[in-house]
Amino acid sequence: MEIFDVHGHLLTRIIGGKKYMSPEAEKWFRAFFLGTEPVLDAHAEKLIEALDTAEEILGCTYRICVNILDIGNIYNMEVSISELNDWVVNQAGMDSRGRILPYACIDPRRKEALEEIRRCVLDLGVAGFKLYPPTGFYPDDHAFFPFYEEIIKLQQESKRPVPLLFHQGFCISGSKYAQPINMEEVAVRFKPDLKIIMAHAGIPWSDEALSIAALHANVYLDISLFGDLYGFWPGLHMQLFGKAKRAGVLDRILFGSDWPLCSAWMEADIGAPTWSVLHKTIRALKDMQMPGPLVELGYPEITNDEIDGILGSNARELFPDV
Ligand SMILES: [Zn+2]
Secondary structure (H helix, E strand, O other): EEEEEEEEEEOOOOOOOEEOOHHHHHHHHHHOOOOOOOOOOOOOHHHHHHHHHHHHHHHHHHEEEEEOOOOOOEEEEEHHHHHHHHHHHHHHHOOOEEEEEEEEEEEOOOOOOOHHHHHHHHOOOOOEEOHHHHHOOOOOOOOHHHHHHHHHHHHHHHOOOOOOEEEEOOOOOOOOHHHHHHHHHHHHHHHOOOEEEEEHHHHOHHHHHHHHHHHHHOEEEEEEOOOHHHHHOHHHHHHHHHHHHHHOHHHHHHHHOEEOOOOOOOOOOOOHHHHHHHHHHHHHHHOOOOOHHHHHHHOOOOHHHHHHHHOOHHHHOOOOOO
C-alpha cells in the first residue's frame, strides 16, 4: 500500500535563534489543537517517528508534503521568508528516505514573492507551495495573477507540476477569505496548467468546492481535517466521496492528515498523542463504507480501490517524480 499525504505541517517556535512564533502567534497556533495537547515544536524528528510507526503497523510506504505557515502579515515573525522556507527544506532533508516533501509557504502580498518562489522551485526544489488566505487576502485578487503566471513559468522551467495548496474552509479566524468561490476565477483563468489543491475540501463549503472541481480539471480537494469539528464521522466523508464520484471528481480527492493534527484526533479512544497516530487515520479511512441510508438516497458505493486511490495513487499526477 502506498500512502501519499498531501497536507502536513512542521512547527517550531525558534529558527536559528530568532522567533518564528510571537506570544500572540503561539496563542493562535494553540487554538488549532482544540484543547488537545499542542505540539508547537513539531520537527522532522517527530514526523519521522510517526511515519516509521505508520509504515510498520500498516506495512505501507508513507510520503507526506509539509509546510510551515507564512504568518508574517498578521504576527511579528522575526525570521525572514527565505529563512522560513530554508528551514522547512532542511527539516524535510532529515529523512534519509526522502519521504518528507517540503512545500514552501508564501503570502503573495509580499513584495519579494516572485523572487522567492523562483528561488524555492529552482534552487530549493520544493514540491509546491502552501497559500494561507485566512491571513487576509482573497486568492482571486488580480494583483496576484502575476504570481500564478510565474508558477506556470516555473513549471515549464523545472519540467514538473508545482501545485498550490490553498487553505479552504473554516479557520480560527479569517474564514471569509477561504471560501471556495473565491478560487473559481483563478481555476478558470489559469487552467489547465495551474494545479490547485483546495484543502479540507473547503468544509463547510464542500459542495461549492466540489462543484468548482467538477467543472475545472485542474482543481483537486484534500480531506485533511475534513469534518473533525463534528467529531470523527465516516458518514460525512462518505457523503463527500459519493458526491465526488457522481460528479466525476473522485480521482482528484487526495488524502491529507494535517499532521501534527490528525483527522482521527477527536476519536474518543485515540489513546495517544495526535501526532503519533497517523496509522489510525488511515485505518479509519480504509474501514469506511457507504452507509445503507445514503445508498437509498442515491449515493454510489465506494470501492476499496477508490479508497486506495484517495490514500495514495490519486496524488501521482501532481508528484510524478517522487
Ligand atoms: Zn493545514
